Amino acid sequence: MGLQRKKSHVLQTTKKIGELIMAYFSKASDAKAQGKPVAWITVFTPVELLHALDIYPIAPEHFGAMCSARGFILDYLEEAERGGYSENLCSYSRCSLGYVLSGMKGIMPSPDILITFRNSCDVYVKWWQSLHMHLGTPLFVGEAPYVLTLDDLDNYVLDYVVKQLEQLVEMAEEKFGLKFDMEKLVEIVKLSDKASELWLETLELRRFRPCPLGGRDSASDIFPLVVMQGTEEAVKFYEELLREVKEKVSREEGVIENERFRLLFDGIWLWHAFDLIKYFENKGAVFVYEPYSDAWAYRLDASKPLESIARKVLAMGLNVDIDLRIERFVESIKEFQIDGAVLFSNRSCKTWSTPQLVTADILNKNFNVPYLLFEADMADPRQYAEAQIKNRIDAFLEVLGES
Amino acid sequence: MYVGIDAGASATKAAIINKEREIVSYSIVPSGINFKISSEKALRKALETSHLSLKDILYTVSTGYGRALVNAKATSSEIICASRGVHKLFPSIRTIIDVGGQDSKAIRIDEDGRVLNFVMNDKCAAGTGRFLEVMSNILGKPISDLSILHFKSSKPVKISSTCTVFAESEVISHVSKGSEIEDVIAGLHQAIAERIYNMSSRIGFEKDVAFTGGVAKNQGFVDALSKKIGSNPILPEEPQIICALGAALAAIKKHKEPQPF
Numbered sequence: 001m002g003l004q005r006k007k008s009h010v011l012q013t014t015k016k017i018g019e020l021i022m023a024y025f026s027k028a029s030d031a032k033a034q035g036k037p038v039a040w041i042t043v044f045t046p047v048e049l050l051h052a053l054d055i056y057p058i059a060p061e062h063f064g065a066m067c068s069a070r071g072f073i074l075d076y077l078e079e080a081e082r083g084g085y086s087e088n089l090c091s092y093s094r095c096s097l098g099y100v101l102s103g104m105k106g107i108m109p110s111p112d113i114l115i116t117f118r119n120s121c122d123v124y125v126k127w128w129q130s131l132h133m134h135l136g137t138p139l140f141v142g143e144a145p146y147v148l149t150l151d152d153l154d155n156y157v158l159d160y161v162v163k164q165l166e167q168l169v170e171m172a173e174e175k176f177g178l179k180f181d182m183e184k185l186v187e188i189v190k191l192s193d194k195a196s197e198l199w200l201e202t203l204e205l206r207r208f209r210p211c212p213l214g215g216r217d218s219a220s221d222i223f224p225l226v227v228m229q230g231t232e233e234a235v236k237f238y239e240e241l242l243r244e245v246k247e248k249v250s251r252e253e254g255v256i257e258n259e260r261f262r263l264l265f266d267g268i269w270l271w272h273a274f275d276l277i278k279y280f281e282n283k284g285a286v287f288v289y290e291p292y293s294d295a296w297a298y299r300l301d302a303s304k305p306l307e308s309i310a311r312k313v314l315a316m317g318l319n320v321d322i323d324l325r326i327e328r329f330v331e332s333i334k335e336f337q338i339d340g341a342v343l344f345s346n347r348s349c350k351t352w353s354t355p356q357l358v359t360a361d362i363l364n365k366n367f368n369v370p371y372l373l374f375e376a377d378m379a380d381p382r383q384y385a386e387a388q389i390k391n392r393i394d395a396f397l398e399v400l401g402e403s
Numbered sequence: 404m405y406v407g408i409d410a411g412a413s414a415t416k417a418a419i420i421n422k423e424r425e426i427v428s429y430s431i432v433p434s435g436i437n438f439k440i441s442s443e444k445a446l447r448k449a450l451e452t453s454h455l456s457l458k459d460i461l462y463t464v465s466t467g468y469g470r471a472l473v474n475a476k477a478t479s480s481e482i483i484c485a486s487r488g489v490h491k492l493f494p495s496i497r498t499i500i501d502v503g504g505q506d507s508k509a510i511r512i513d514e515d516g517r518v519l520n521f522v523m524n525d526k527c528a529a530g531t532g533r534f535l536e537v538m539s540n541i542l543g544k545p546i547s548d549l550s551i552l553h554f555k556s557s558k559p560v561k562i563s564s565t566c567t568v569f570a571e572s573e574v575i576s577h578v579s580k581g582s583e584i585e586d587v588i589a590g591l592h593q594a595i596a597e598r599i600y601n602m603s604s605r606i607g608f609e610k611d612v613a614f615t616g617g618v619a620k621n622q623g624f625v626d627a628l629s630k631k632i633g634s635n636p637i638l639p640e641e642p643q644i645i646c647a648l649g650a651a652l653a654a655i656k657k658h659k660e661p662q663p664f
C-alpha cells in the first residue's frame with residue numbers, strides 16, 4: 001500500500017475558482033476606488049442584504065485561508081504575534097489582525113464597515129471588536145440566538161433577527177447615504193436561492209459510485225456561496241459545475257479510478273496542507289461528504305425575503321443544536337455509503353472541535369463507522385506534524401482495508 | 404525467509420522469520436539520520452547472526468517513521484505491525500501500549516489480532532522516549548541507569564508540565580532545590596506514565612495489556628505505568644522488535660498475495 005499512485009482529478013470548473021477568488025478580491029479595491037463601501041464580514045453574515053445595499057462584502061476568513069494555501073500566512077501571523085497576540089488564538093483572527101498591524105498592503109482593501117453576526121463562531125464578536133479598536137471603523141454586531149429546535153426558525157427568535165437586519169439597513173443608509181431597495185433584494189434572494197439549489201443538487205450527486213466530486217472540489221467551490229450569494233456570476237458558476245458533475249456521473253467517472261473507501265470529513269480543511277486530500281486519494285480514499293460543504297447552502301423564499309434571510313442567519317453552520325447536526329451526520333452515513341470518518345480537531349476552532357468525539361462515538365457505536373481523529377490547525381502551518389499525521393492516515397486506511 | 408524492518412525515529416530494528424512464522428534472528432541498531440544506511444546495517448547484522456544471506460529472503464516489509472526510505476517490497480503502518488507482532492506472541496492480548504523514541508500509541512485489538520481502535524500522541528515529544536533522553540542528558544545519567552535509580556526513590560517529585568521544554572526547567576529547578584536525582588527520575592517516569600495513561604484511557608485497558616517499544620525496556624517506567632493502570636502488563640522478551648516482527652509477518656502474507664497492495 002502506498003506504492004501505487006492512483007490518478008486523481010479535480011473538476012475543470014474547480015480549476016477556475018482561483019481566478020474567480022482573485023478577481024473578487026481585486027474588484028473590491030475597484031469598488032472602493034469608485035466610492036462604494038467595503039465591508040469586512042464574518043462568513044455567516046447575510047451577504048444578500050449587503051449586495052442589495054450596494055456594499056461590497058469581503059471575508060478576512062477567506063483571506064486567511066488564501067494566505068495559508070499560498071504559503072505566506074506566517075508574515076501576518078508573526079506580525080500579530082509581535083503585536084502581542086498569542087499563538088493560541090484562532091489563526092484566521094491572528095492573520096487579519098496581523099494584516100491590519102502591518103498596514104493592510106495586500107489584496108484586501110481596508111474596510112468602511114465591520115459587520116459580524118454572533119452565529120456559529122464564539123470568537124467573532126470579540127475579534128470584530130478588536131479590529132474596530134485598531135481601525136476605528138464603524139462596527140455592526142448582529143446577534144443570533146442558538147437554535148435549539150427547528151421551531152426557533154419560526155417563532156419570536158426569527159422576529160428578533162429580522163429586527164436586526166432592519167437595523168443593519170438603517171445603519172448603512174445613515175452612515176453611507178445608501179437607499180435600500182426591496183425589489184432589488186427580492187431579485188438577489190432569487191439568485192441566492194438558485195445558487196444554493198444548484199450546489200445542493202451537485203452535492204447530492206456524490207452519492208454515486210464512483211464519487212464524481214472530491215474534497216478538493218468541494219473545499220474550493222464553496223467560495224461563491226459565501227460572499228457572492230445573490231450574484232449572477234455565482235449562479236453561472238454553479239450551473240457550469242452541476243453540468244460537469246452530471247456528465248461525469250453519466251460517464252461513471254470518479255475522482256479516482258479505483259474507489260476503495262468513501263469517507264466523511266468533519267472540520268475546516270487544512271489550507272496549508274491541501275494536498276493531504278490528494279494523499280488520501282492516492283490511496284484509494286475519496287471524500288464524499290463534509291458538513292462544511294453544505295454549511296452555506298440555504299434555500300430562500302423570495303416572497304418573504306427578510307424572514308428568509310433571518311432564517312438562514314439562524315440555521316447556518318454551528319448555530320444549531322448538536323442533535324440536529326448529528327441527525328444530518330447519520331443521514332449522510334446511509335445516503336453517501338460512508339466507510340469511515342476523518343475528524344480534524346482544529347486548534348483554532350474550539351466550537352467545531354469540542355463536540356467531535358461525541359459525534360464520532362455515535363457513528364462508531366451505532367453504525368460501526370471507524371474514525372480517525374488528528375490535531376492540527378486550519379491555517380497555521382506550524383501546528384502541523386506531517387509525518388505523524390500521514391502515519392496515522394496510513395494506519396487508518398490499512399485498518400479500513402482489513403475490516 | 405521473511406524480513407520485517409522497523410525504521411524508528413531513534414532505532415532501526417530488523418526481524419527475520421521462517422515460513423513457520425518463527426523468529427530466526429533480529430537486530431537493533433541506532434537510526435542516525437539515514438534510514439537507508441541504518442536499515443541495511445540492521446538487516447546485515449540479523450543475517451550474520453543467523454548465517455543467512457540476501458538471497459534467502461523472499462519478501463521484505465518495512466514499517467516505522469522512515470519506512471518509505473527503506474529498501475522493501477511493501478510498507479505497513481506501525482499500528483498494524485505492532486498488533487500482528489503482539490498477537491503472534493501473546494494471543495490473549497487485547498490492548499497494546501507502545502512507547503517508542505518519537506511517538507507513543509495505544510491499540511485495541513480483537514481475538515484475531517485485528518485493530519479495533521487506536522490513539523497516538525500528537526506532534527510533541529512528551530510521553531515518548533525522546534523525553535527521557537532529553538531528561539537523562541540534563542541529569543547527566545545514562546538512559547540505562549534510569550531504571551535502577553527509579554527503584555531507589557522514596558518520594559518522587561511532581562513534574563506538572565507536559566511540555567518537554569518546560570519540564571526541563573522544572574527538572575533543573577527540582578535539582579537546584581536539593582531534590583534527590585532518583586526522586587526526580589521517578590517523578591519523570593510518573594509524568595510520562597500519566598500522559599500515556601490519559602491518552603490511552605480514550606480506548607480503555609481491556610485485558611490482557613502488553614507494553615512494547617524501546618521505553619518498555621525501562622523497568623522503572625514500566626513500574627510507574629503499571630501502577631497508573633492498576634495491573635501488571637505482559638512484556639515481550641525483547642519489546643523493541645515487536646513492530647519489526649509484525650512487518651515480517653506481513654511479509655509472509657503479502658508474499659502469498661498474487662497482487663501486492
